[in-house]
Structure formats: C-alpha cells, structure tokens
Amino acid sequence: DAGITQSPRYKITETGRQVTLMCHQTWSHSYMFWYRQDLGHGLRLIYYSAAADITDKGEVPDGYVVSRSKTENFPLTLESATRSQTSVYFCASSLWTGGDSSGELFFGEGSRLTVL
Amino acid sequence: LAKTTQPISMDSYEGQEVNITCSHNNIATNDYITWYQQFPSQGPRFIIQGYKTKVTNEVASLFIPADRKSSTLSLPRVSLSDTAVYYCLVGENTDKLIFGTGTRLQVFP
Numbered sequence: 001d002a003g004i005t006q007s008p009r010y011k012i013t014e015t016g017r018q019v020t021l022m023c024h025q026t027w028s029h030s031y032m033f034w035y036r037q038d039l040g041h042g043l044r045l046i047y048y049s050a051a052a053d054i055t056d057k058g059e060v061p062d063g064y065v066v067s068r069s070k071t072e073n074f075p076l077t078l079e080s081a082t083r084s085q086t087s088v089y090f091c092a093s094s095l096w097t098g099g100d101s102s103g104e105l106f107f108g109e110g111s112r113l114t115v116l
Numbered sequence: 117l118a119k120t121t122q123p124i125s126m127d128s129y130e131g132q133e134v135n136i137t138c139s140h141n142n143i144a145t146n147d148y149i150t151w152y153q154q155f156p157s158q159g160p161r162f163i164i165q166g167y168k169t170k171v172t173n174e175v176a177s178l179f180i181p182a183d184r185k186s187s188t189l190s191l192p193r194v195s196l197s198d199t200a201v202y203y204c205l206v207g208e209n210t211d212k213l214i215f216g217t218g219t220r221l222q223v224f225p
Contacts, residue, residue, distance in 0.1 A: 035215070042203065043160070043215035059214070090159045096209075105152070105213070107159025 003088075006091050006108040014116050019078045021111045023091030031094040032074040033058075033105065034066065037085040043090060049074055082113045088112050120204045123221040134191040136219050138204030141185050146208040149180060149187045154201045154218070163202075164189070191221075199223045 004025040013019050023032065030051050035043040035058075042052040045058030063085060065077045074093075078085055089111045096103025121139040128134045140149070152160035164171055166178040166187070169181055177190040191198055201218040 040217075044219045045214070092159065104150075104162040104165070105160070107161070110157070110159055 004091060004093050004108045006089075006111045008111060009109065010112050012114045012116065013081050015082060016080050019081050020112065021076045021078075021089050021091075021113070023074045023076070023108060024093075024105075025072055025074075025093040027093060027095070027097055027106070028071055029093035029106070030071070031096050032068065032072070032093040032101070033094070034064070034076045035090045035092065035109075036060065036085075037090060038087050046076065046089075051076060078113075081113075083115050086115045110115055120206055120216050122204050122209070122216065122219045124217065125222065127222050127224065128194055129207075129224050130195055134194050134198070134221060134223075136189045136202055136204075136221070137186055138189070138206075139186050140204070140206045143184050143206050144208065147184075147206050148208065149178065149184075150205045150207075150213070151178065151189045152203045152205065152215070159181065160203060160215070173177050173192075194221075194223050196223050196225060 007022045032091040034046040037043045044060050044094050046060055047058055047066040049055045052068050052071050055066050068074050090106045091108040094103040094105050150165040151163040153163050154160040164173055164176050164178045166180050168180050170202050171178045179188040199222055203215050203218040205213045207213045
C-alpha cells in the first residue's frame with residue numbers, strides 16, 4: 001500500500017544500546033522529518049531531510065543520527081539510548097519543495113520507544 | 117519563528133459548532149497558518165491551511181482577520197469522533213514548522 005510506514009511500532013531497549021527506527025514512504029516526497037512526542041506534549045522536530053543525502057538539524061537533534069541514502073527511506077538512529085529518549089517518534093514526509101506555501105505533512109503511525 | 121498560543125483544552129457537545137482560536141502576534145509576511153488534528157496513538161493529520169480571509173474545505177473553516185495576528189479554526193456540528201488535539205502552526209517553510217502543545221478538544225454526547 002502507498003503511504004508512509006514506520007518500524008518497529010514498539011521497541012523496548014536498555015540504556016546505552018543502539019536503536020534504529022525505520023521510516024519508508026512510497027510517494028517520492030522530497031522532504032522527510034523525524035519528530036518526537038513526549039507524553040502530554042506537542043511534537044518536537046529532531047531532524048529533517050530535503051532530499052537524498054541532504055539532512056539538517058531540527059530543535060532537538062542531540063543524541064540522534066539520521067541518513068538518507070535513498071529518497072524513500074529516512075532511518076533515525078539513537079547511537080547510545082538514554083532514558084530521556086523514551087518517547088513516541090513520528091516520521092513525516094511532504095510534497096513541499098521550497099515553494100511559496102507551507103506544504104502538507106503526512107505522518108506515519110509512530111514508533112513507541114521505551115528506554116529502560 | 118512565529119510563536120502561537122492556543123487554549124489548552126475545550127469541551128463541547130455533539131452537534132455544536134466549535135471555534136478554536138490561535139494567537140500569533142508576530143506572524144511574518146510570508147507565513148502560512150496551518151491546522152493539524154491528532155487522535156490518540158496516531159500521527160497528526162492536516163486539516164486546513166490559509167494565508168488570509170477565509171478558507172473552507174469539507175472538514176473545517178479557517179478564519180483569518182486582516183491583521184493576521186490570530187486565526188480561528190471552525191468545526192461545524194462536531195461529533196464524538198472529533199475528540200482530538202488540534203495544533204495551530206505558523207510558518208513559511210515546512211521545515212521550520214513548530215508544533216506547540218495544541219488544544220485538546222473533548223466532545224461529549
């Protein structure tokens with residue numbers, strides 16, 4: 001099915017371990033984003049990517065690494081997970097190409113990460 | 117980046133019209149106003165976007181006064197399924213949008 005999918009949907013890990021959250025979209029959207037949402041709070045932008053091999057930091061990038069070797073994939077890696085990174089992570093994509101309006105964001109279902 | 121202020125929560129009953137106002141006093145000339153809806157355990161979903169005056173789609177209306185320092189999302193005849201968190205975002209570029217804490221709308225039967 002076309003759309004944006006995240007995996008895993010649920011992950012429990014331990015402090016210090018490396019974790020990679022996957023995001024795949026089938027629309028060939030240029031822009032992709034990673035947000036985190038902590039319980040009872042809004043979304044905060046971690047990283048975004050304008051195209052393959054182009055990434056940039058958002059509001060809260062520390063402790064995270066991203067890559068975008070292919071347009072359709074945008075994995076998010078926590079190189080050494082900490083308890084403060086327990087959160088729900090949302091991937092999004094957008095048709096926006098830097099034009100004169102703010103493009104619609106299409107979100108995945110989220111990945112719930114618990115760091116023990 | 118324009119900061120937005122919305123009520124933390126609102127209550128309504130089925131069949132009523134709900135108006136959620138967002139304040140964005142320092143909105144820039146090229147900024148658009150966008151609203152998203154988020155249900156529990158789901159990612160946000162685009163509702164509507166506007167620049168000035170009024171925009172209407174099949175789901176909602178967006179009213180923007182001439183000074184653009186605020187905007188109002190109007191949901192006609194809400195139902196229980198409209199219970200969600202609603203986010204007001206202001207920005208020119210999608211890569212600079214900031215989600216605040218949103219407005220939690222509770223619709224009662």
